[in-house]
Amino acid sequence: MLWLVPALPLLGSVVLLCTEGRLPKMVVAVVGSGSVGLAAICALYVGMNVVGTGEWQYTETLWTWMAVGDFNPSITLYLDGLALVMTGVITGVGFLIHLYATGYMWEEEGYSRFFAYMNLFVFAMLMLVLGDNLLTLFLGWEGVGLCSYLLIGFFHTDPANGYAARKAFVVTRVGDTLMALGLFLLFREIGTLEIQAALEGATATWPEGSGINTAICLLLLGGAVGKSAQVPLQTWLPDAMAGPTPVSALIHAATMVTAGVYLIARMQDMFLLPGPAMHWVAFVGLVTLFISAFTALVQTDIKRILAFSTMSQIGYMFLALGVGAWSAGIFHLMTHAFFKALLFLASGSVILALHHEQDIFKMGGLWNKLKIPFVSMLIGSLALAALPGTSGFFSKDAILLTAYNEASYGMLFWIGAVGAAFMTSLYTTRMILITFFGEVKTEPHDHSRINMWGPLLVLCALSIGGGWLGFMVLAPYMGDGGVAVEFHAELIALLTLGVPLLGVLIGYLIWGNHAISIDKFAASNLGERLRQFFFGGWGFDWTYDRVFVNPFVRLAQVNKSDFVDLMFTSIASLTTAIHLLVKQTQTGQLRWYATNMVVGLLVVVLIVIVQA
């Protein structure tokens, strides 16, 4: 029965692809979103049953993918607490986004193709989280990358979209290559890619930890970093915003980009073995969450603000994983899926109402004109800024406090994370105030229907109530003591609670009533340089272009005609040259031939005499 969950979206995708857009739009909408909705119902049903058995584990083997010697991965689906949470997010939030997209994409060309890709994505993502085998996981892993590529470049007549799509695919593939190497190493050492068996094997083989285990973990981390847009492979995500907004919501916020978090959580037994792997995870998260929070502060494109904020929030999840707060990390993954999907969809409504305007400085005063998007955006922002009472508050608070309790670098983690939390509420406040308040710069035309604002309202409810969901539903199934965290130091707890509020306050003073003016600083030389530095994402793109992209492109131009061929063409030219040379002797003059004969004869005689 579990197989139906990924099979339904796959079927939807195949149907939509094979009919080549000949179906009426209404049918496409029903097939496209219905297949995901049915998958969600199936997932709920299977999930209830699995929980009902009390074992929280369920395996369903479909077939042996291939069998060569001792390498025999099977296509097996595995459902446990972690997979259930992920499946719920993918099908549940996925369905809401599909529903929204039926309205959002209505006017666009390629309606059917869009839903075909989206359904294919849901299928691949489900294979990723349900795969019992790292190879099945890799199937999903590459599949979501493909769909991400297809959907970023969905409007393919604009070369910029194509560039963004290829960049996303290639950069994540660098990570995928590292991950593949991790799989090779794991298979060589443990002899299986089946996740549960490999984890058992690893803990039995290297109870004291080992360099190989660390190497495998770091290679997997490499894959996770690529997919989840963490430093140093984060550069593709902001450009990926070229895709339609529902794509950004589904793939580049709620699901695919959290695949790295899922991978590490799934392989946690190996990361927990002694070794530096955990610290690497934590530091990757810390650096990313910090860098991207600053970058988000200076962006002007509403989707890019959200993209950097996504990177930053996933950084929090990595930090959580790195300090061992597994369930807090996954909890944040879930709440983030709610509020970030909400933010993206709400911003999509704003963008649509303003005829595809994405610059926040060309918006303004929209709060009483676009009421539902405004309320949605506000609620999403509250959760993003982790203000008390929202879902983001519970999950982020849990992460921050666990980070503080980490043995070796706890204080550093906490300061970095709290600092970034301040930045988060600051840029969120900026985004809301500039977009929705102040004078009206562009007149909006709201034409959203129930299929668009319905999902927004559901996501609003989840963004607020999702925290309680975490406590009530999630905690028992996550395996490691739930999300309750001991409050060690009152002051730390208080600061963690208060810093986001401070961010909102300062944000209001700057962009709300203009009590604090930053114009002077922004206009100064230093301010401008800082802004550019932050705006460009801390120079990563700049460096990569110069170190990797440009040399490769230039090298390709130089050697277009393949220098190896010279080896063979020079044989041909040499033969021709000799031919031309020898041809000179053939003059047709009798005296020339006679002279040559005499000279030749003389040389022969001379040689004979010398020899004798």
Place this chain on the structure above:
Amino acid sequence: MTILYLILFLLGAGLVACLAERLNVNAPRWISLLAFIAATIWTGAIWLGGVDPATGFYVVGELSWIPSLGINVILKVDGLSLVLVGLTTLLGIIAVVSSWSEISTNRGFFQFNILWVMAGVVGVFCAYDLFLFFFFWEVMLIPMYFLIAIWGHEDRSYAAMKFFLFTQVSGLLMLVAIIALVWLNYEATGVITFSYDELLNHEVSGTVASLLMLGFFIAFITKLPSVPVHTWLPDAHTQAPTAGSVILAGILLKTGGYGLIRFTVPLFEEASRDFAFVAMLLGVISILYGGYMAYSQSDFKRLVAYSSIAHMGFILVGVYAFNELGMQGAIVTMIAHGFSTAALFMMAGSLQERLHTREMSQMGGLWVKAPRMGAMTMFFVIASVGMPGLGNFIGEFLVLIGAFKVNVPLTVLATIGIVVAAVYGLSLMQRSFQGTPNPQVAAMEDFGFREISVYAIMIVALVWIGVYPQHVLDLAQPTLDALGVAL
């Protein structure tokens, strides 16, 4: 004898097709198509017939030819041969359909050449006599030369000559090695024989073995091809008519890989093991250099041609990893690449027919005009980029996971090739079908039923291999066991 009849059938069909042109100009292509369909069904019947438990082969046929020199017609079909023969006949159908409307001169002779190449290839895959093997090796060369030289594009005579010289010179090395091997065996046993099974029992060692091994090796990697003897391929593929490119990339290259597995490695196991590092290194260089060269091309067909070099590198790496995983990976790669690249060459042919150019700077945004062609190109680019769930991934993953057990640094380099594949594959897609529609392209006819049905065959094949490769693996496994090389 079934397999001999199959070869004779293809040769005969070639003659008939050639003559039938006088009756009706369209008759040759129909005869050719029906002959390949019949041959495919025939191969399927051999598969269904199962292995003869007495011999361990599907089909065995022996016939005396030149007894005084120990030369006989020995044709045997085991799993590996069968799967490759199946690929050959199936690609025969695809080749004929792909050039359905492309050829307007000498149609009979064109089909004659196609049928004779394929007959030669089937012979190569089944010959168990080294002389016979060499005979078929040459049989597939000459008609291919004609295909390029007569029906090729603007630079056809240069390309055809280059193809001929490379194959001929390297083939000569193999012939010398064959004769030397037979001579050594004669000295040791007093029997002159070209029989593969007999020669397999004869142990050659030391420097002589290495030299003879190189004779075979060079012939096969020239065909494969591998860097540095690959330079005939971009010219030949680019200049050949569509059917020629489909046959070249789809099946002729695989005779090189087959030769390595069937002859080089088992006949000179010791020497091959010593040579493994160099061979794997050549494979890795081919993967990276081929990928990088593919990216730098602006000609659609040339790009695909270079990508073939990159993919064939995986075969070298897999075979010389000397383990089951690597070998099986190499075999799956041969099959999957046969379909994925044939499809892309067909696409190049269709584009040239419509736009009269292969330059991608003259294309751009074609998806808008021909969405079916765009979607098909996307599928096969994705396949050749190595997407899990499609055949090429299985092959490459098995090769890499097998090679990793043997040599980590080389495997790491080969794995980087996967990133390069994404770079050139997506760039192909972007430059031809995506981006701003090229204003010079007014309108373009999209694919109809004929093209779509051929592509459907290839899609089904790639999905099948990608989702359940066991059929191929099971067919090849007994061969590898019998050869005993993959341990």
